[in-house]
Amino acid sequence: MLQPPHQSLQVAAVAPQRGPAREQEGPWHAEAVCRRDEAGLFFAPSKEPTAARLSREEAAKRVCGRCPVMVECREHALLQPEPYGVWGGLTAAERRVVLARRRRRDMEMKKAARASQIAAAG
């Protein structure tokens, strides 16, 4: 898996970015505003109360809002898919909603394509 651009100092200390993970980084990683998540905004600590989570996620989204690579980051997180954390201004739950919408849209497009093939053949 690709190293997240935003990693806590603890994670960075335990698993510094090097080797294959580093080589797999997308070019957008270098421009990530959250390269070092010193405030721990992007990933939930264990047993985080709901109010604290919502506040932390909003703060992370504000950081994403001024990030020049938000679109690339969001697509990466959707394509992986990244199961945890705020990526590209979306929480994990929000990404699940986007992915469900995309799946529904793809199914509808396939159905429409099939229907037009049948109509053309008949």
Ligand code: SF4
């Ligand atoms: S969009 Fe947000 S999570 Fe993604 S690289 Fe930028 S600051 Fe980090």
